[in-house]
Amino acid sequence: MHRNIFYVAKREYLERVRSRVFRITIILVPVGVGVLLVIGRAGNSKMDVLPNLAIVSNNPALAVQVKAALLEGDEASPQASPPTIIVDAPETADSIAQIDREVASHQIAGYLRLETQPGQIQPEATWVSTNSVDFIRKSQMQSAVRRGLMSQALLDHGASADRVHQLMKTVPLQTMQVKNGVVSKSDSERSFTGAYALIVVLYAAVLFYGINIARSVVEEKTSRIFEVLLSTVSSDDLMMGKLIGVGAASLTQMAVWAAILVIGAGSQLAVAYGIHGLSSLGVTTSELVFFAVFFLLGFYLYSALGAALGSTVGSEQDIQQFSLILISPLVVSVILLPYVMANPSSTASVVLSLIPPFTPIILYMRICAQTPPAWQIALGIALLAATVWAMIWLTARIYRIGVLMYGKRATLPEIVRWLRYS
Amino acid sequence: MEVLVELQQVSKSYEEKVAVHDLSLKIEAGSMFGLLGPNGAGKTSTIRMMIGITRPDSGAVTLFGKPFSAAALQRVGYLPEERGLYRKMKVIEQLVFLAELRGLGAAEATRRAKEWCEKLQIADVMNKKTEELSKGMQQKIQFISTLLHDPELIIMDEPFSGLDPVNAVLLQDTLLELKKQGNAVLFSTHRMDQVEKLCDSICLINKGAAVLSGGMREIKSRYERNHLVVQYEGSDGFLGHPAIESYKTYADRVEIRLKPHANAQDLLRTAAATSTITKFELAEPSLEEIFIETVGGRADA
Structure with a gap:
């Protein structure tokens, strides 16, 4: 039956990749970012010039x-x-x-x-x-x-x-950092470029795909195709396929952007603006690996939340209201970033980084700021992965009982009651 | 005959409402089965338990001789009352996608989809998006998607609601053909007149419980032929005859319900004496009448 996950994923993937929005953003976003970077650099240097x-x-x-x-x-x-x-x-x-x-x-x-x-x-x-x-x-x-x-x-x-x-003459100041008990040269401004890049990318992806997946769930409900689907596919397979398909579409987008970034960062144009390859942006290989891990897990957590949201509401308008709830953990993470950056090993930072909705950003920031103990990284990732799995399981059930609830928005106690009946 | 679906004393409640109560029924291969009753009687709830969208609180569901399993769903074609399609998908892609979910390979699904589209005369829209199509065409696509994987059990919930007459006849003929090939068809509807001539056996339900079930012929034979249709010209004086329990006058005829064991021949002689009789038909009661008679005034319809 798991072939059905593949068919559902394929459909979701193709529908997104073929959409006009996808084709436009895949070109426009790098162009826009490039233009902003160039303007920013030009503006900056102009300010300093006497x-x-x-x-x-x-x-x-x-x-x-x-x-x-x-x-x-x-x-x-x-x-x-x-x-x-x-x-x-x-x-x-x-x-x-x-x-x-x-x-x-x-x-x-x-x-x-x-x-x-x-x-x-x-x-x-x-x-x-x-x-x-x-x-x-x-x-x-x-x-x-x-x-x-x-x-x-x-x-x-x-x-x-x-x-x-x-x-x-100005006295030059060197900054050093203690990482894993070893004192090494640090570049206090650069080491957070990766963290900020993740936050921007995750924020954008969640905003776009989290809402997108919620909308696609609502569309299946309002067009009444989902009762047809549920008569052949289990809701678990359906949800899993949906998330994999949408995830693959977003990864395709990321891959294209990453390729543009790598090529762009090494290009003559970038050199003219003082960028010499990726490493000059302060991104290390291990940071890139963790970036991928936290991006994927964060993306799936928020997509599953988006799908759950879509399953409980009755119309597209309702999604707009609830999208704020969806992104609020991200907003809180961003607000807390300066604190975590300054105190990466404080109790508050450690606890926050282990709370799944905050993990992708806070734990990643801690890794960039000062490598935390391995067990904390492992625990954070494990908790996050478990939450993703639980979210998908719960969403599949909510989606299925959605058949029984026509049009109206379900309250939490109602959902709990319906869960028992389905 | 092979039994495709069997419900044994199935019950299901939501909140304070009992949707289905202690319902048992059997559907055999090569037959048409009518699950009939007024709106809210529990028809859709019954179907949902058959195909595992919901689970019964008590009782057993057997599909193709085995307890319910998701794999069995590939042999079922279900057209829900609330039915839809992906609006942004092309017709052919949509049909292939739904067929793949039911275990068909892409090539075979494409071949069959084209065949069906030609048969139902919508081959020219196969590459259009669903949202560009008329409602009648969308209905045809919904039929095709239900039947494309050649299901042994076809379940249609209110199939004729919202259907234009051309499509209704098309669907009816298609289903009769499939029945001849040995497939079983389950109709669920509150419009009993629409399926009366199609069904081999029925289950009449009201408020979640079966009030009448069995073979159509057998059920009808239990009821006396006390339904009389008369077309006449002249005096309506014969309507006072003692054999008549009640009657309704329509534009071109009068429909009469006779008293139990009444003598219809005597009524005919009386009527013929005062009027010109053009039609005098002693008919068996319709399903609707049987239903109303069985549940009395208790129906919610």
Whole structure:
């Protein structure tokens, strides 16, 4: 009889893969993500780039130091082509008028005016530009002025120019991580890329396929095909086939996207944006394996929940209301992520990661943050798998008794009663 | 004759409602069986227990001589009262899918589906999606899907409801042909007049319990021919004759129920004396009348 699982799965798979939505999303999502990445990178680098500008000051020595500080900028990401910085010191009314014209005609982005009053250590600083507010530039300017002042003071006290340069440089900081009792180099920002990728992918897949499967169950109920089906197929086989078919469709989609990601990450275009293959995104092989495991289990848990939801409601409109319940454990997981990331081995994190609806995201995050004991990983996966199985079993029963309940939405006590009668 | 289905003292209750109570019946190969009764009498509940959608609270169900098993369902064709199709699927794919679930190979299923579609004159829509088809065509596809795997037992719940007259005759002829080939057909309906001439044996149920069951001829012979149809021109004075218990006047005739053991010949002579009689037929009672007579005023219909 298990051949029927295959036939049901095949039907569900083909129906989805042949649908227009599938064909559109399989192309549009990678294109969209690519465009967002490129825009994001471009936007980011634009923010950091210092524009051409002028420094206007009555204190030529300070102006020169501030220019040096601005050009030095952040040593971590040196600019490919340094901006032109005009120093106008000491200024005259004519030279200011000339610079004002250059700002107005966008030849320079703006000018920094530094006026030192006798007896005052801090100059009066003004940034004049056509843009009203620019927070990043503001802090850049403030830091440069501060460093310029300090350099100037050090020089005044007789320090050598080279010594001053060494003193003002940013000190590099290395981050190390204790994993499995071994201290290793960590990259605190990168190691969560994989976790976040899983969360985004799982969230999207659940939202799309969980609701999709709920809808397909409701369609079978409202079109009354399910009584025909149940007269030949057991509801267990039917549910199992449904989940396998829909799962296969989503895996097909993932596989295509993964291929695009691997090819895309290694491509010339990616290199141009500073990505050199997958490893530069901070994804390790073991993380990829766990990703697959938790994605599949999480996907099946939420699909089974979606199917159960579809079996208990009478119409498509009802699904919309209940979809919030479906995704709420995911939302809670996301809210709790920062805590788990900071305290991966706290009691609360351990307990949470073993509660099946939270396991896919929380346990995976713990694995990425700091490898938990093997027994916790094993227990989490076992509990999750058992829950998936129990969910499918229960859903199959609810689906079957759905035959007896026409149209109306069942309440929980009603379902329990019907379960006894079927 | 081989017994395909047997229910022995089967009962089933939902909540406070008793759906089926202590029901026993047998369906033999090569026969047409009518499961008859008003709406809500427990017909669908009975069928669902036959094919394992629900389990009886007590009693036994035997399918093809063995206790119920899912494998036996491949030999059953069931057309539920509430029937549907996948709207987005192509007709041919749908038929093949449903046949595969019932154990047919894809190639054989495709061949038979084409054969049936040609037979029922819908070969030109085989590659269309179900949602593009008229209701009459969808009904034909539902018949085909029920019969494609050549089931030995065909169960039809209210098969004629919503059927246009052309399809009704088509279905009737198809089923008669299948019966001739040795398949058994179970009709479940509240429209007793529609299956009266088709059924070899029946089970009349009311409020979940059998009120009458057995061979159609045998049941009918138990009832006196006290149903009289008269067409006449002239005086209706004969309607006062002492042999008449009650009568109903229709546009072109009068239907008369005679008193027990009444003398119909005497009534004919009286009527002929005052009117011109064009038709005088002493008919056996219809199933509907038998049902009403048996349950009295207790029917929920």
